[in-house]
Every structure is written in C-alpha cells, then in structure tokens.
Amino acid sequence: MDHFVLMTWHATLVSMFFAFLWRPAGSERRKLFLKTFIIMVAGAVALGWLMYPFP
C-alpha cells in the first residue's frame, strides 16, 4: 500500500468534488481543482518534511 498514492487519490476526489460544487463552469472549475489539489498534496508533503526531524 502506497501512502502517497492514497493521499493523491483522496486529494483528487475531494478537489474534483469541490470544483464542481463551488464553480458553475469550465475554466473556473479547472482553476479551483488545480489550486485545491496542489495545496492538499504539496501541503501534506511539506508538512511531512517539517515533521521529519521529530521522533
């Protein structure tokens, strides 16, 4: 089981959901999807790195 793949899959589903829930159409949806997806994945990776020195 790959934790990163699961996290990315979760981020994909949630980002897609909110893009369609909150934006009425096309390019706005794509923008929100990308923004949410990148924040979720990059944020999780960054947080992981920050936690790395701690036991």
Add this chain to the structure above:
Amino acid sequence: MDNPSKGETATDVAKVVSAAPPLLLLAAWLVPGLGHLILKQRLRAVVFGGVILAAFLTGIVLNGELAVPRAGAPFSWLAFAACIGNGALYVAGRLLDLGLGNPMAQGFSYGNTFLVTAGLMNLLTVLDVSDIARGLKE
C-alpha cells in the same frame, strides 16, 4: 429579505424562500447524484455520484469501517453521523457485511477516512440540491 427588484415578481421571491421538497432531499441523500439528476444537472450528478462511489469503494477495499454508534464512545457517534451520509450505500454495505472494518489491516485508518469523506460529501450534495431547488443557486 430585500424588496423584490425591478422585474422580479412575488412568485419569484416565493420560489427562493420556499423549502425544498423533502422527497427530493431524501432521493439526494439515498443515491449520490440522484438529486442533481432530478434537477437536470446531469454533469454534476455524474461527477458527484462517481466521486462519492469511488471514495466509498476505496474505503471498503481498504478495510475501513462503516461506523455504528457505540455506548461510551462519543466519537463513534460522529463517525456514524458522517458514514450514514452515504445513504443507500451505507445500508447496502451493512446488509452485505461490507465495511465491518479490520483494525489490524494496514489500510484501516485510510479506509475510515475515505468512508467518512464520502458520507460528508454526499451530505454536502444534499445541501446543494436544497439550494438549487430553492432557487438560491443555479
């Protein structure tokens, strides 16, 4: 509410403030995407239905638990409230003995997360259907 603007009739205003039909909300909760389909929002219906089903199935495959409330475990009530949001998927899962949860499985926590996420997303779609039916959103 503000006074009706120019060109807006009293009927239009009444449409906005009236409650959404309970059967529509029930359908939206029971089957992910059905509420939007009834409101002729086909793309949203397909995406919401697909995303929620995918999250639900991922949770089941990862040995997550479709939560049930337990006496003395207040957080189990929160998990139950989220999982019951899956509607018919929750009922079917329990009836088919899916989603019993295996705490020893590697994916147990991830599975729970996916199941809870699916339920919460479906509850949000019910609210969205309510807004659309009441004329508060297109």
